[in-house]
Amino acid sequence: MIPLTFLLGFYVSNVVSRWWRQFECLKWPEDFLSILCLLLPSKESRPARHQIARYLNLTSALAWRDVSTKIRLRFPCLRNIIDAGLLTEKEYEKLQDINEPSPGIRWLTPLHWVQQLIDAEIAAGRGSVNYVSVAMNELKAFRISFRRLYCHDWVCVPLVYTQVAALATYSYFFFCLFGRQDLNHDDFYSLDSFFPLFTVVQFLFFVGWFKVGQDLMRPFGLDDDDFELSYILDRNIVTSFTIVDSLQDDDPPKFEEDVFWKHHSEQQQMHQNMFLPKVPSSLKWGRIDLSRNAHKHPPKLHTYLEMKNQDPEEYKNRKNNKFIAW
Structure with missing residues (x-):
C-alpha cells in the first residue's frame, strides 16, 4: 500500500x-x-x-x-x-x-x-x-x-x-x-x-x-x-x-554571385515570377546527396476543408498538402 x-x-x-x-x-x-x-x-x-x-x-x-x-x-x-x-x-x-x-x-x-x-x-x-x-x-x-x-x-x-x-x-x-x-503448497510448481x-x-x-x-x-x-x-x-x-x-x-567576404542570385537575375530578365529554386541535391551542384532515399515528411495542412466553387489550382495544392507561394 x-x-x-x-x-x-x-x-x-x-x-x-x-x-x-x-x-x-x-x-x-x-x-x-x-x-x-x-x-x-x-x-x-x-x-x-x-x-x-x-x-x-x-x-x-x-x-x-x-x-x-x-x-x-x-x-x-x-x-x-x-x-x-x-x-x-x-x-x-x-x-x-x-x-x-x-x-x-x-x-x-x-x-x-x-x-x-x-x-x-x-x-x-x-x-x-x-x-x-x-x-x-x-x-x-x-x-x-x-x-x-x-x-x-x-x-x-x-x-x-x-x-x-x-x-x-x-x-x-x-x-x-x-x-x-x-505459500500455496497445492500449486507449488508455479513459475x-x-x-x-x-x-x-x-x-x-x-x-x-x-x-x-x-x-x-x-x-x-x-x-x-x-x-x-x-x-x-x-x-x-x-x-x-x-x-x-x-x-x-x-x-x-566580398559579394559573389551564387546559384540563387543567378537564378533570380535570370527570372528578372525573362520577366517571370520571382521564385527561388529548390535546394540543390544533385552532383552537378557540388553536393553528394545521400539522403535522396530517405523518407520525406512534408508538413500537412490539418485544417483543410473542401469548399465549393474553389479555384482548381488552389484546390489541387491544398489537397496535395503543398505550400502556396504568395
Whole structure:
C-alpha cells in the first residue's frame, strides 16, 4: 500500500527540472561579445574588447570554482588562475583587497570592471551609444545566471525529502520479500515460486528510477554524467578571443554571385515570377546527396476543408498538402 509511484514520480520530476535549470544557468559569453563588437567596433578598441573577454571568462572561473569540484581541482587557489592567464598580478591584488572587507563579491568585480571599460571607451569617443542599453541588458543576464547558480548551490533539495523517497523504496521491496512468497503448497510448481521474476523487474525499474534522482541531485561533482564545466570554460575562452580579436578585425567576404542570385537575375530578365529554386541535391551542384532515399515528411495542412466553387489550382495544392507561394 506504499504509494511508491507517487513518491518517486514527484521526487524525480523535481530533481530533473532542477538539474536542467542549473544547466541553463551556465551562461556563455558569445551573445554579449557579439553586441560588444557592435558597441566597440574600431581597431583602437581591440585592447578593451580583449580585456573584457578575459574578464568574462575570469568571472566564470571565479564563480564556478565555488560550486564545481572539477573547477576547484583545476584552480585550487587564485594563483592557479594567474598561471592560466585569466588574471594578472595587479588584478589579483585588487581582488584580494576587495575580498577582505566584502567576502563573496570577488566574482562580481570583473563584471564591474567591464562596465568601467565600456564607459571609458564611450567617453573617449570610440564607442556607439546606441548599443549601450542592449549590452548592459546582456551583461545583466550574464550576472544573473551566476547568481542563480549560487542560489541552486546554497538551497538544495531538502534532505528529508530524499530520505523519505529512499525509505519508501527500500522498505517497499523489503516487505515484498515476505509478502510475495507463495505459500500455496497445492500449486507449488508455479513459475513465481522458483524465481520472483516480476518482483525483480519491478525492483530494477523503481530502484533505477530512484538512482536517477540521486545522480542528478548535484551535477557539479566528479561523476561521468556531471556537467563538463572544464570543457565549457576552455571552449568559452577560445570562442571569446576569436570573436573579439579574429572575427572583428577580419573584414567580411566580398559579394559573389551564387546559384540563387543567378537564378533570380535570370527570372528578372525573362520577366517571370520571382521564385527561388529548390535546394540543390544533385552532383552537378557540388553536393553528394545521400539522403535522396530517405523518407520525406512534408508538413500537412490539418485544417483543410473542401469548399465549393474553389479555384482548381488552389484546390489541387491544398489537397496535395503543398505550400502556396504568395
